[in-house]
Amino acid sequence: MGIATSGLTTTKAPFIEQAKAEGDIYIRQPYELYSEDNQEAWRRLYARILPRWHKYAHPKFLEGVESLALDPHNVPRLDDINKFLQPLSGFSARAVSGYVPAFIFFDCLRNRAFPTTITIRDGAKLDYLPEPDIFHDVAGHVPMHTDRVFADVLVRFGEVARTAARMVQEISDSEERLRRLDSILKAMARFFWFTIEFGLMRNGDGLRVYGSGLLSSYGELEYCIESPEVQRFPFQLEWVVNQYFEIHHYQPLLFIVDSFEHLFAQVDQLEHWMLEGKLDNVSPGEPNANEQDLRSFLEANLEEQDPPG
Numbered sequence: 001m002g003i004a005t006s007g008l009t010t011t012k013a014p015f016i017e018q019a020k021a022e023g024d025i026y027i028r029q030p031y032e033l034y035s036e037d038n039q040e041a042w043r044r045l046y047a048r049i050l051p052r053w054h055k056y057a058h059p060k061f062l063e064g065v066e067s068l069a070l071d072p073h074n075v076p077r078l079d080d081i082n083k084f085l086q087p088l089s090g091f092s093a094r095a096v097s098g099y100v101p102a103f104i105f106f107d108c109l110r111n112r113a114f115p116t117t118i119t120i121r122d123g124a125k126l127d128y129l130p131e132p133d134i135f136h137d138v139a140g141h142v143p144m145h146t147d148r149v150f151a152d153v154l155v156r157f158g159e160v161a162r163t164a165a166r167m168v169q170e171i172s173d174s175e176e177r178l179r180r181l182d183s184i185l186k187a188m189a190r191f192f193w194f195t196i197e198f199g200l201m202r203n204g205d206g207l208r209v210y211g212s213g214l215l216s217s218y219g220e221l222e223y224c225i226e227s228p229e230v231q232r233f234p235f236q237l238e239w240v241v242n243q244y245f246e247i248h249h250y251q252p253l254l255f256i257v258d259s260f261e262h263l264f265a266q267v268d269q270l271e272h273w274m275l276e277g278k279l280d281n282v283s284p285g286e287p288n289a290n291e292q293d294l295r296s297f298l299e300a301n302l303e304e305q306d307p308p309g
């Protein structure tokens with residue numbers, strides 16, 4: 001039986017393959033399965049990026065790393081992280097087997113839970129990985145969730161997803177329903193990408209990084225601030241929702257917000273635009289929602305009024 005020795009390496013973990021085969025989205029974190037190689041990958045990723053966090057990360061992120069007591073030497077246990085996180089913002093990290101269909105992902109945020117992958121990238125390839133892993137999710141995203149305003153942005157985003165599902169479910173023509181959902185999902189995914197994943201914030205005379213895709217990438221964290229190749233513009237909603245992006249290389253275009261309150265107001269605006277039909281015809285191109293993402297919105301159960309718990 002290979003399970004004990006194969007560890008929890010991304011794309012190579014039998015525990016995860018089995019959970020996926022059984023259709024389980026939410027899983028436990030089988031901590032005993034992390035191999036010595038997995039622990040070593042965490043140590044190296046952490047040690048390498050730490051000085052760059054101090055140089056480029058948003059102060060709220062650095063505070064978050066402190067208050068979660070992230071361990072530089074061991075892959076974090078989500079239960080330990082949550083003990084520190086929950087009293088601060090009500091958020092928790094919730095283990096998932098991998099890909100989560102879009103509506104379920106956003107609705108999880110609305111309930112103050114963050115779907116968190118638990119595998120870790122192969123130690124031989126620390127730099128590039130198309131899938132999220134625990135370093136991206138816990139060392140990139142979760143420290144930001146200690147900030148109340150930032151956490152509220154995620155919850156608000158989850159509410160916008162619910163508004164989108166309600167809106168499209170009311171459209172009687174099935175072709176038109178799908179066309180508009182496709183456009184709205186592009187707008188939402190682009191907004192999320194250029195803020196939560198790749199956002200910059202103005203900080204005095206300089207810029208600081210709050211986007212998790214940047215904060216979990218040793219190379220891009222420096223590049224996004226220092227490189228003259230990167231174009232950086234003040235956040236503009238009409239641009240962001242129409243701007244395609246590609247995930248397989250460093251981002252050539254980034255947007256700057258003024259504060260998390262500013263970001264929250266932009267999410268509000270996104271919802272207003274959606275309700276006014278202004279997201280029904282965004283420009284084509286990446287990202288493209290898959291079948292499961294679309295279905296998750298069309299089949300979302302919107303009966304429940306209040307988030308549980």
Ligand SMILES: [Fe+2]
Pocket residue numbers: 132136141197212213
């Ligand atoms: Fe992410």
